[in-house]
Each structure stands twice: as C-alpha cells, then as structure tokens.
Amino acid sequence: MEALIGALTIFVLAVFVGFEVITKVPPTLHTPLMSGSNAISGIAVVGAILCAGAEGTSLFATILGFLAVVLAMINIVGGFMVTDRMLQMFKRKKD
Amino acid sequence: MMLINLAYLIAAILFILGLKGLGSPRSAPRGNMLGAVGMLIAIIATLINKEVMSYTWIIAGIVVGSAIGAIMAKRVQMTQMPEMVALFNGFGGAASLLVALSEYSKVAGHYHNALVADAGMAAPQWSVALLLSAIIGAVTLTGSIVAWAKLQGYADKAMQLPNQSLLRAGLGLVLLVLCAWFVVKPEMGIVLYAIALVALLLGILLVIAIGGADMPVVIALLNSYSGLAAAATGFVLNNNGLIISGSLVGASGIILSKIMCKAMNRSLGAVLFGGAMVSDEQMANIPGKEFYEGKVKSCGAEEVAMLLENAQKVVIAPGYGLAVAQAQHVTQELADLLEKRGVEVKFAIHPVAGRMPGHMNVLLAEAEVPYDKLVEMDNINPEFSQTDVTIVLGANDVTNPAARDDKTSPIYGMPILEVDKSRTVIVIKRSLSPGFAGIPNQLFINDNSLMLFGDAKAVLQDLTRAVMEL
Numbered sequence: 394m395e396a397l398i399g400a401l402t403i404f405v406l407a408v409f410v411g412f413e414v415i416t417k418v419p420p421t422l423h424t425p426l427m428s429g430s431n432a433i434s435g436i437a438v439v440g441a442i443l444c445a446g447a448e449g450t451s452l453f454a455t456i457l458g459f460l461a462v463v464l465a466m467i468n469i470v471g472g473f474m475v476t477d478r479m480l481q482m483f484k485r486k487k488d
Numbered sequence: 489m490m491l492i493n494l495a496y497l498i499a500a501i502l503f504i505l506g507l508k509g510l511g512s513p514r515s516a517p518r519g520n521m522l523g524a525v526g527m528l529i530a531i532i533a534t535l536i537n538k539e540v541m542s543y544t545w546i547i548a549g550i551v552v553g554s555a556i557g558a559i560m561a562k563r564v565q566m567t568q569m570p571e572m573v574a575l576f577n578g579f580g581g582a583a584s585l586l587v588a589l590s591e592y593s594k595v596a597g598h599y600h601n602a603l604v605a606d607a608g609m610a611a612p613q614w615s616v617a618l619l620l621s622a623i624i625g626a627v628t629l630t631g632s633i634v635a636w637a638k639l640q641g642y643a644d645k646a647m648q649l650p651n652q653s654l655l656r657a658g659l660g661l662v663l664l665v666l667c668a669w670f671v672v673k674p675e676m677g678i679v680l681y682a683i684a685l686v687a688l689l690l691g692i693l694l695v696i697a698i699g700g701a702d703m704p705v706v707i708a709l710l711n712s713y714s715g716l717a718a719a720a721t722g723f724v725l726n727n728n729g730l731i732i733s734g735s736l737v738g739a740s741g742i743i744l745s746k747i748m749c750k751a752m753n754r755s756l757g758a759v760l761f762g763g764a765m766v767s768d769e770q771m772a773n774i775p776g777k778e779f780y781e782g783k784v785k786s787c788g789a790e791e792v793a794m795l796l797e798n799a800q801k802v803v804i805a806p807g808y809g810l811a812v813a814q815a816q817h818v819t820q821e822l823a824d825l826l827e828k829r830g831v832e833v834k835f836a837i838h839p840v841a842g843r844m845p846g847h848m849n850v851l852l853a854e855a856e857v858p859y860d861k862l863v864e865m866d867n868i869n870p871e872f873s874q875t876d877v878t879i880v881l882g883a884n885d886v887t888n889p890a891a892r893d894d895k896t897s898p899i900y901g902m903p904i905l906e907v908d909k910s911r912t913v914i915v916i917k918r919s920l921s922p923g924f925a926g927i928p929n930q931l932f933i934n935d936n937s938l939m940l941f942g943d944a945k946a947v948l949q950d951l952t953r954a955v956m957e958l
C-alpha cells in the first residue's frame with residue numbers, strides 16, 4: 394500500500410508538471426509536440442525489455458515481450474526522428 | 489537497482505527539459521535531442537537490470553523496431569503527419585497491452601509454481617494496474633487504427649451503427665463485470681484475455697462514430713491515452729520512470745484535445761458521444777444554392793494582382809484546401825514576391841486550419857515560410873481592420889462571420905479568423921461548396937469579398953505571374 398501511495402504521488406505531481414510545461418508550447422509547435430510525445434510514450438519499451446529478456450518464462454510471454462519491444466522502438470526512433478525533421482524546417486527559415 | 493532507478497529519474501528529467509525546449513522553435517531541436525538522450529539512458533539502464541537474462545529477443549526487437557521507425561520517419565510526407573501520429577498512438581497503446589499480457593503470463597507462471605511473486609500477485613492494486621494498462625492500451629490500439637483509416641479516407645464519414653450507444657453501454661458493462669471478476673480471482677488468465685478482447689472492440693466502437701472534422705480532437709485524445717497506458721504499465725512494474733513519462737504524455741494529449749475542442753466550439757463529450765456538428769433540425773433550415781444567388785462577385789487574377797500591388801499589408805488565411813492542392817510552395821513564392829515589392833505579408837493560422845494541432849504551421853514551414861510570419865488567431869484578429877487585402881486560401885467555416893454575428897447559425901460561437909474586417913477579401917476556392925459544417929458562408933456574399941474560382945495552385949501561379957508583369 395505504501396508503494397502504491399508513493400507511485401500515485403509521483404503520478405499526480407508529474408501530471409501537474411506536464412500541464413505546466415505543455416501549456417507553454419506555442420501552437421506553431423503542436424504537431425512536433427504530438428510526434429515528440431509519441432516518442433516519449435515509447436518508454437513502455439522498459440517494460441517490454443523486461444518481458445522479452447526474462448528467463449524461465451513461457452515462449453508466449455517472451456514473444457509478447459518481443460512484439461512490444463518492436464512497437465515501442467518504432468515509436469521511439471520514428472517519433473524522435475520525425476520530430477527532428479520537422480523542427481529543422483522551423484529552424485532553417487530563421488537565417 | 490538503486491543506480492538503475494537513478495537512471496530512470498535522469499531520463500524523466502531529460503524528458504521534462506525536452507518538452508520545455510519545445511517552448512520556442514529556436515530551442516526545440518535541442519529539446520528533442522535531450523528527450524532522445526533520456527530515452528537512450530532509460531533503455532541502457534533497463535538492459536543492465538539483472539532481471540534481464542537473455543538478449544536475443546530484445547536485440548532482435550530493437551533492431552527491427554528501430555529500422556521500421558527510421559524508414560517511416562524519413563519517408564512520411566508532411567501532409568501525412570496526422571496518419572503517422574495516429575499509427576504511433578496505436579503502437580504505443582499496443583506496446584502497453586502486450587507488456588501487460590506478457591507480465592501477467594510471467595508472474596502467473598511463477599504463481600502456479602508456488603513462488604510468490606514479488607509483484608504481489610494477490611495484491612488488488614497490482615491487478616487493477618494490470619487491467620488499466622491492458623484496457624487503455626487496447627482501446628488506444630483499435631481506436632487509433634480506426635482514426636488512421638478515417639484519415640486515409642477509408643471510412644471518412646461518421647458511421648452510425650444501429651443501437652450504437654446501447655452497444656457501447658453494454659460492452660462497457662461487460663468490461664466492468666469481467667474486471668471485477670479478475671480482481672477477485674487474478675489467477676483466471678482467461679478473464680484477462682477476454683477483457684483485452686472486449687476493450688479492443690470498445691476502441692473500434694468509440695471512434696467509428698466520429699466524423700472526419702473531429703479527427704484532430706480524437707488524435708490528440710488517443711495521444712493522451714497512449715501516455716496513460718504507459719503510466720499504468722509503470723504502476724504494474726512499479727517503475728517511476730514509466731509513470732512520469734506516461735503522465736507527461738497524458739497531460740499533453742489532454743491539453744491539445746481541449747484546445748482543439750475550443751477552436752471548433754465543441755465539447756469533448758459531444759465529440760465522443762455523438763452528435764454531428766449540425767443537428768437535423770438546424771440542417772433543415774440551412775439555405776441551399778439560393779443563398780448565393782446573384783450576390784457573389786467573382787474576379788480574375790489580373791484584378792487581384794492590381795489590388796495586391798497597391799496594398800501595404802496583406803494577410804493570407806490558409807486552410808487544409810491549400811495542402812490538398814499542394815499549393816504551399818507557390819503561396820510562399822507569392823508572399824516573397826509581394827515582400828520584395830514592399831508589401832507586409834502575414835499568415836493567419838486558425839487552430840484547426842490543418843488536420844491536427846499545429847499541422848498548417850508544419851506545412852508552411854516545409855514551404856520555407858519563416859515561422860515569425862505565422863500568426864495565431866488571437867493575435868492576428870485585431871490586425872485585420874488595418875489589412876488592405878486578405879487572401880482566403882482553401883479555408884471555409886473558420887472564416888464564416890455567421891459564427892460571430894448570427895445567433896441562429898449552427899456554428900455560432902466558434903472562434904473565427906475575422907477576415908471580413910479587412911478592406912478587401914479575396915477568396916480562392918474551386919466552387920461555392922460548403923465546408924465540414926455543411927453551411928453556406930456569409931463571407932462569400934459580403935460587399936468587400938471577391939471570389940477567385942479555381943484550383944488553388946493554378947490560381948496562385950496565375951496570380952504570381954500577374955504580379956510580376958505589373
């Protein structure tokens with residue numbers, strides 16, 4: 394129970410931080426914000442790696458973990474790369 | 489273990505700093521880089537976790553996923569960004585769903601072997617977190633696939649299934665009962681799989697009834713769900729890194745859906761639980777073609793070129809029609825040409841000008857329009873009264889003065905670009921066909937409006953040529 398309250402505390406505080414930070418993102422950058430947060434939600438890869446690499450589990454569990462790693466990595470690599478591609482377009486214009 | 493958790497904390501800090509970097513176009517590329525570094529740290533920290541025993545599947549997954557992601561990121565056209573984000577939302581949801589199922593299968597295996605799992609198989613909070621991770625992940629997965637299909641144009645219209653709300657409520661109820669069952673008897677794996685299946689169906693049902701015009705809200709909302717699913721996975725694994733990152737994404741998606749709703753004068757409830765933008769009753773009162781009869785003034789490129797030549801300030805109000813006609817580059821050419829002749833040119837961006845939040849800005853940035861020329865609605869509206877010529881390019885409902893003046897209009901209250909306040913308004917459009925709202929546009933019959941009919945790209949090319957010849 395103690396651990397749950399700790400985790401909930403972190404969750405709630407992180408939501409507040411999220412609101413604070415994200416309301417400051419200008420509308421011009423809302424599309425990169427969405428693709429960038431796609432990349433961040435790829436953090437599920439942490440769970441995926443733990444599932445795909447665990448010993449002594451069924452092959453079924455390992456394969457689910459493997460698929461999760463693939464999907465999360467698509468999000469991470471694709472998300473950060475496409476965000477960068479867009480942001481370079483905004484940068485280039487200034488000079 | 490302590491070092492690993494410290495690494496997750498550093499990753500979370502980097503994500504927050506990265507998002508903070510998105511506060512201005514100048515600092516944004518560096519912010520994005522910080523986020524990527526944070527992710528790399530989180531991945532490395534996980535790989536050295538002693539629970540990870542074999543690397544074959546992990547490395548295979550990382551290689552395959554990275555390759556697919558890189559190819560998608562390189563190939564995607566900027567007009568296709570909404571589709572890509574929709575797909576990525578789905579992938580994020582799917583990853584959380586798969587982790588939940590795999591984690592269950594892993595722990596259940598131990599449980600049956602009478603090894604009491606660390607995760608605390610018997611603890612209800614663990615089961616609840618597992619359920620949330622699986623359900624939100626599943627709804628995000630199928631909901632996103634439907635949203636993607638709609639954006640692709642496969643199922644563009646709002647599809648009304650018979651007894652839709654009853655069906656949704658029924659499925660929701662079944663889901664609740666199954667969840668209660670699972671929390672009481674977490675050793676029943678089959679119940680978890682049934683829950684996942686029902687949630688997948690629910691995801692389809694929730695999005696299929698939503699029309700194309702509301703897609704920006706839906707994508708933003710699913711973006712939020714994909715984050716919340718990751719946060720729920722964090723509760724399952726007791727991992728603060730996942731909880732923090734997931735909630736950041738969750739907050740971001742919610743904020744963007746709220747902004748989109750406000751820009752369309754819709755409530756989130758109305759978007760999700762049905763309801764077309766225009767009710768049947770209002771639809772019956774919408775005037776047809778006779779609305780425009782004899783009141784529309786049309787003109788040619790030369791006439792507009794003369795107006796532009798004599799203007800001091802020109803504002804361009806683009807809508808998605810501009811992107812459909814692939815006219816971004818020629819728009820920038822015209823803007824450039826006018827600026828060289830000493831005309832001040834700005835772009836007025838309505839929040840729903842594109843098909844997702846901020847989409848129009850990216851499309852224009854790609855065409856090398858400097859970002860400081862892109863002015864958002866609230867800032868440009870006071871400037872229209874000092875504008876000589878406003879060019880409306882492929883935008884419709886968001887410029888309709890009826891939303892401001894006519895209390896009986898179905899779109900009354902929707903924030904608009906007040907282009908009608910400028911001295912002259914040039915509307916470039918193929919025909920007088922209505923926009924998403926399905927209503928005629930008061931702007932087109934105003935005294936200070938001139939219609940320039942044709943394909944946006946062709947018309948702009950003519951216009952550019954005409955200005956050069958002056």
